[in-house]
Amino acid sequence: MLTVFYILSAITLGTAFLTILSKNPIHSAIYLVLCFFSIAGHYLLFNAQFLAIVHIIVYSGAIMILMLFTIMLMNLNKEDEQNKSVLTRFAAVIALGLVAFVLLATFIKAQPVIEGYQVSGQDYQSIKVLGKVLLNEYMVPFEFASVLLLVSMIGAVLLSKKEHINS
Amino acid sequence: MENILQQIGIENYIYLSTLLFCVGVFGVLFRRNAIVMFMSIEIMLNAVNLLLVAFSTYHQDAAGQVFVFFSMAVAAAEVAVGLAILVAIYRNLNNIDIDSLKKLKG
Numbered sequence: 001m002l003t004v005f006y007i008l009s010a011i012t013l014g015t016a017f018l019t020i021l022s023k024n025p026i027h028s029a030i031y032l033v034l035c036f037f038s039i040a041g042h043y044l045l046f047n048a049q050f051l052a053i054v055h056i057i058v059y060s061g062a063i064m065i066l067m068l069f070t071i072m073l074m075n076l077n078k079e080d081e082q083n084k085s086v087l088t089r090f091a092a093v094i095a096l097g098l099v100a101f102v103l104l105a106t107f108i109k110a111q112p113v114i115e116g117y118q119v120s121g122q123d124y125q126s127i128k129v130l131g132k133v134l135l136n137e138y139m140v141p142f143e144f145a146s147v148l149l150l151v152s153m154i155g156a157v158l159l160s161k162k163e164h165i166n167s
Numbered sequence: 168m169e170n171i172l173q174q175i176g177i178e179n180y181i182y183l184s185t186l187l188f189c190v191g192v193f194g195v196l197f198r199r200n201a202i203v204m205f206m207s208i209e210i211m212l213n214a215v216n217l218l219l220v221a222f223s224t225y226h227q228d229a230a231g232q233v234f235v236f237f238s239m240a241v242a243a244a245e246v247a248v249g250l251a252i253l254v255a256i257y258r259n260l261n262n263i264d265i266d267s268l269k270k271l272k273g
Contacts, residue, residue: 054239
């Protein structure tokens with residue numbers, strides 16, 4: 001199990017880095033799809049099957065297809081992006097190092113909490129239980145999520161209607 | 168079914184999510200292409216989702232996974248509106264370089 005975890009983590013982090021470092025936006029999108037699939041693999045390791053399937057459908061299916069459509073619509077599949085100035089990129093690397101250092105140092109120094117961990121054995125992540133929790137306890141946020149999706153749909157249509165700044 | 172956290176340990180998941188989040192921050196700071204910055208934001212959201220699922224498994228509580236569903240819905244809405252904004256910017260400026268959006272700077 002630990003080997004599977006390490007392989008999946010390596011794929012996740014490696015493809016995430018390649019997403020950022022590759023020049024061509026299409027390659028970035030494809031690496032990001034691989035990253036999402038490996039995260040779905042992590043969900044499967046947690047035995048959260050429904051979440052893994054939903055993750056693949058929503059992220060790899062919907063969001064990445066939308067991004068690929070936009071990239072192809074804007075004809076961005078060429079490597080003509082000028083890089084940021086050396087100073088800005090150097091600052092970005094320094095920021096990455098500092099954020100990673102502070103967060104990792106915090107969590108490494110924290111007390112390990114896993115030792116007294118007990119498995120209760122009850123079912124908590126099957127589709128049946130999740131549906132009950134979602135539609136009983138979290139009924140109101142569920143409805144608000146539907147309102148949010150409706151509003152964002154209308155907003156996307158309105159924003160992408162043809163209009164010019166100068167007119 | 169034995170719990171996965173007994174074999175792997177939640178610390179490893181905390182470290183993985185932290186590193187993934189840092190990669191996302193790095194992407195937002197490093198690139199000029201607005202679409203790649205969007206992808207970096209998605210990476211950050213996924214890091215947080217992964218940690219939520221890890222702690223949901225740790226506490227053996229379904230609420231964490233339900234929260235991840237809401238987070239996915241918000242991410243989908245965010246991407247739809249954000250890409251519409253990018254298309255509108257592209258129509259007016261003919262590129263989506265983040266450095267050409269400096270009009271608010273005066």
